[in-house]
Amino acid sequence: MPSTLVLQLDPNLAARLAAAAESSGLDPDDIVLRALRDHLDSVTAYGRVTDDLALIKSALADLAGVVGEALAEPEAGAVDAICRYRPETA
DSSP: OOSOOOOOOOHHHHHHHHHHHHHHOOOHHHHHHHHHHHHHHHHHHHHHHHHHHHHHHHHHHHHHHHHHHHHSOOOTTHHHHHOSOOOOOO
């Protein structure tokens, strides 16, 4: 488990962090740790939700395929081959 982490911030985020540190009087490291602590559960929960949605979408696509096959018009003669009641022939 890492006890030290090095982050490269894009210039916009670095400027926002510097401004937040200046206005709050907090050390930038403390701000990052607080943000990580506060939002870590949300980030991991979002990842789980995204994975679950992908699984649900895949299952719905499979279900739509099965329903489509079940509702498709049967091939000619297929019903007669399995039907046990046959019309009387004259």
